[in-house]
Amino acid sequence: MSDPSEIVAAVEGAEILEFRPKAALSAQAEGGAPPPPDEPPPPEPPAGGEGDDGAGGLVDVMNREFAFVLMGSRAVILRERHDGPAEDRIRILGLDAFRSYHFNKVYKLRRRVRGEDGEWTEKISYVKWAPTWLNSKHRRTYDGVEFFPDPGNAPGTPGYFNLWRGFSVAPSAEPPEERAKRYAVFLDHLKTNICNGDREVFAWVWAWLAHMVQRPRERVGTALCLRGKMGTGKTKVGEVVGSLFASHYFLVDDPRYVTGQFNAHMASCLLLQVDEGFWAGDKAAEGRLKGLVTAPKQMIEAKGVDPIRLDNYVRLLFSSNEDWVVPAGMDERRFCVLDVAPHAAQNHEYFAEMDAQLGAGGREALLADLLAFDLDAAGAPNLRVIPKTGALLEQKIRSMDPVTSWWFERLCDGAPTRRGGEWRRRVPVDTLFDDFVHMAEKIGVRRKAESTSFGMRMRKLVPGLINKKITVYVDLPSGGSEPRRVRGFALPPLAECRSLFCALVGQDVPWGEFGEEESDQGGEGGVAPPVDEDARF
Known part of the structure; x- marks a missing residue:
């Protein structure tokens, strides 16, 4: 085709070629075809559980309850149940247990695919829950766990699952003079029975409770021990205060939950109440108890999972009718021991009125007053110096070595x-x-x-x-x-x-x-x- 006239004729009659972007060529090489310019993009997965991920999809639904977490050298699944019992709202599962739990669950997955003729069709497939979620890049994944309690719910370390679930109630917005009326019976119980009318002791106890909700990550190295007869309401203190953060309060009456090897419940514990104290001169328990009060770290071990080291923010509250409650040394500085007065012993009407007030806004008012208490005010109690009570002296005497x-x-x-x-x-x-x-x-x-x-x-x-x-x-x-x-x-x-x-x-x-x-x-x-x-x- 050397004649110029032939070249001009060929160019004028040539078909215009389309040069596609590199991304489109790659997609075509992988077997997929891009939609035509006038074809709308595939719709988002429909809400209600149809779709691979996104709002309402399988992965999104499972992310609300499950998370993939590394604990030590093992991979585990962390399950959250916000509506479950307080002690079971966070559970650690092994991968086998997670797969077995979802083994009989099949998910109906709908996708839009484009055929060879360029037409879009809907394709339905059935997939297993566990493999689909584990293989998804959108699953919830963490590098580890931590306990970072904060009254304002401040975020913890990025990439780590925070076990802190926040307060169970919202603090009351009522004026201070009105709030105290909401829990008047409980306040009377603290002053008259728990502290037996001693103003200095009550100031220390109130500051100790306030410090727990205001500065949960600050260690003071002291514990509260209540000793009294049955029916005097010594357990009531922990129950009421613990209800302000129910997910982080545990009441135990068995020593294995405190000194045992498996202590996963302690990972997210802020207040541990040891009811009807079990101390009877057990040296192994003595070291564990003292470590919980003062140690900045604690080892957490769940069954089948490597032990991990977490910050220790546990506050200990003992309640017992035994004579010997805690191992108190000669220069004891950890345990504030109080003898609960029997003024309201077996007074069921008294405690029923207390429960009624707390259930009608008393807890919200109590939390507000504890948060508002000025821990740094002039004359505020030093929480690192325990009151020297007669009950403490008796614990020291019972804890003496034979020569002493x-x-x-x-x-x-x-x-x-x-x-x-x-x-x-x-x-x-x-x-x-x-x-x-x-x-x-x-x-x-x-x-x-x-x-x-x-x-x-x-x-x-x-x-x-x-x-x-x-x-x-x-x-x-x-x-x-x-x-x-x-x-x-x-x-x-x-x-x-x-x-x-x-x-x-x-x-x-x-x-x-x-x-x-x-x-x-x-x-x-x-x-x-x-x-x-x-x-x-």
């Missing part, structure tokens, strides 16, 4: 040995040790301190104790006595020994309630001061 318990008995009796009628300043070490061993055997102590450990413990109980050779008179078989030089303790006066013991326990000891008062004390030795009636309600 024996020495406390000697100070109460006012004699260094059980046979001595008066306080002797110079006593042989063997005499004191034999007296301790006799007491330990009498009460059934299995592990007794040896002589060396006994002496070391005595030096801590009586700082500055002098161990030196002293002269004692020994009775002879033939009659009479002779002096001998033996190792002995040079004890301070009784009043000074009692004062030193009070300093060790960090509070005054009412010696007159445990033994006879010595005439030479004259108010010394840590005798409890009289009760100030102006400090009561």
Whole structure:
């Protein structure tokens, strides 16, 4: 075609070619054809459960209840049930359990497909729930879990599932003077029964409760222990306050839920109430309890899942009618122990009125007042310093080691040995040790301190104790006595020994309630001061 006229004729009669974009060519190479310019795009999946994803689709519906989460080195499924029981609103499932749960569920999936003739048709297929959701790029996925409680529901770490579900009620917007009327009976219960009319103790307890809802992520390192007779309402405090955040309140009466290996429920716990306390000198439980109160982290382990390390925001509330509730050390700083007054014991009308008020807006008003309390006001209680109550002293006495318990008995009796009628300043070490061993055997102590450990413990109980050779008179078989030089303790006066013991326990000891008062004390030795009636309600 060398003739120019032929070339012009060929160009004028040529068909116009369409150059498609690269994306369209790729789509055609994959077997699909782009819709014609005048063809509307495929419609969104219809609402009500028809479609692969999007609003109302299978993946969207399952995302409302399930999430794919990494816990340690394992992949698990986290299930949320907002309308379920408080203790079961978040459950961890293994992948096999998740697949088995949905094994009999088939989903009707509708799609619009384009045939070879260019016509759009509707295609229906049936798919399994679990594989469809697991294989979807739109499934809800997290890199891990955390517990980030916040009164304003602030977001936690990006990419992590936050176990915090928020408050169960909304704080009341009523004026402060009207709010207190909404829960007047519960407030009276706190003041009159729980705190037995003590203003300072009530201020501490109220601030402790307010701190829990205002600053849930701030650790104060203290716990509340309520001891009282049955029917006095000691459990009511935890039930009422816990109802303000029901998803994060747990009431347990079995030690395995506190000290056991599997403790998944503790991951999202803000207030743990140990009802009818189980403490009975269990050393394994002692370490766990103290760790829950003060440790910044805790290990969480669910069955079949690797243990994970989470922030510890648990507050402990003990309620028991046992004499020995918590392991309190000599310088105890964790447990605020209160004896609940029996003023409303078995008063069913009193507690029924309390429930009625709380159900008619009382909880909302209580939450508002706790949130409004000024924790930083001048004169506000220091929550890291527990009130020194008589109930706390009793817990310290019951938690003493054998040597300390024996020495406390000697100070109460006012004699260094059980046979001595008066306080002797110079006593042989063997005499004191034999007296301790006799007491330990009498009460059934299995592990007794040896002589060396006994002496070391005595030096801590009586700082500055002098161990030196002293002269004692020994009775002879033939009659009479002779002096001998033996190792002995040079004890301070009784009043000074009692004062030193009070300093060790960090509070005054009412010696007159445990033994006879010595005439030479004259108010010394840590005798409890009289009760100030102006400090009561």
